[in-house]
Amino acid sequence: MNHFYVITNEDKDRNLRATNEVRNYLLKHGKVCYLGIDSQSRRNGEEETRPEDVPEDTECIIVLGGDGTLLRAARNLVDRGIPLIGINMGTLGYLTEGDTAGIPDILERLIADEYIVEERMMLTGRIIGPDGEVIAQDVALNDLTLNRTRSVQVFRFKIYVNGEFLYLYNADGIIISTPTGSTAYNLSCGGPIVEPTAKLFLVTPIAPHSLNNRSLILSCRDRIELEILGHDRFRETRAEYITCFDGDTEIPVKAGYRIEIWQAEQKTRILTMRQQSFLETLRVKMN
Numbered sequence: 001m002n003h004f005y006v007i008t009n010e011d012k013d014r015n016l017r018a019t020n021e022v023r024n025y026l027l028k029h030g031k032v033c034y035l036g037i038d039s040q041s042r043r044n045g046e047e048e049t050r051p052e053d054v055p056e057d058t059e060c061i062i063v064l065g066g067d068g069t070l071l072r073a074a075r076n077l078v079d080r081g082i083p084l085i086g087i088n089m090g091t092l093g094y095l096t097e098g099d100t101a102g103i104p105d106i107l108e109r110l111i112a113d114e115y116i117v118e119e120r121m122m123l124t125g126r127i128i129g130p131d132g133e134v135i136a137q138d139v140a141l142n143d144l145t146l147n148r149t150r151s152v153q154v155f156r157f158k159i160y161v162n163g164e165f166l167y168l169y170n171a172d173g174i175i176i177s178t179p180t181g182s183t184a185y186n187l188s189c190g191g192p193i194v195e196p197t198a199k200l201f202l203v204t205p206i207a208p209h210s211l212n213n214r215s216l217i218l219s220c221r222d223r224i225e226l227e228i229l230g231h232d233r234f235r236e237t238r239a240e241y242i243t244c245f246d247g248d249t250e251i252p253v254k255a256g257y258r259i260e261i262w263q264a265e266q267k268t269r270i271l272t273m274r275q276q277s278f279l280e281t282l283r284v285k286m287n
Helices: 017-028 040-044 067-076 100-111 278-286
Strands: 003-009 032-038 060-065 084-088 116-128 134-140 143-148 155-161 164-171 173-177 200-206 216-219 224-231 241-245 249-253 258-272
Touching (some): 003 067, 032 067, 067 084, 143 258, 164 173
Antiparallel strands (some): 143 173, 143 241, 155 224, 173 200, 241 249
């Protein structure tokens, strides 16, 4: 590889020490390095990384931050198909390759083309209003979640798979997760952990008011639909709920809305150099 684009979470690398280390290393070895910044202030101003900001000759995107920064980069640049590698400056960093202490080794192996490309499944979510109008549509690498907001009452929603009614939930919400997202919110809610390159959906209820609180595992070919009914005591309600893509983009929804989820056409390509297995990585991160 010769052409790199670095996306830095400025809130985590405030003095750009790690960013400059990456840039200087690459330039010293005769490589081309472009820089981009991801910060809370820029995101609030909707100045996220845009596909047109990344030069056409970019062969690899290096993400300095945590899992959230890498997820944003994956979604923002989903149509570019450029492989990403993460350097962790956050907490757990399930999606990242290593931390800042390993920068020289990671860059050396990138330059030498000593890496494996993992293709990760993504999902597409479409939000449809009561009149059939498409309110929003987006992709996610980790998950799509449906949660209640301020109300302390649980709400009801139905789940359909391939048009067939499956279950009526009374719960705080639900998570539709990809295998990559199995170690995120899904794990916190008691869902199973899945090898990240698998192709399937995980459906995990959030605090269900039922004896049936198990997760479901569905085929990646299945089409999932959520129908929002509102509070358990009221079929009609003014209360709003939140649909969230990868814990980032939030869209308010109400009773009468529907959410359709299916496997996205796009995939995220993540670079790894690890010799250890996914189970070994999981053991290290969990401990």
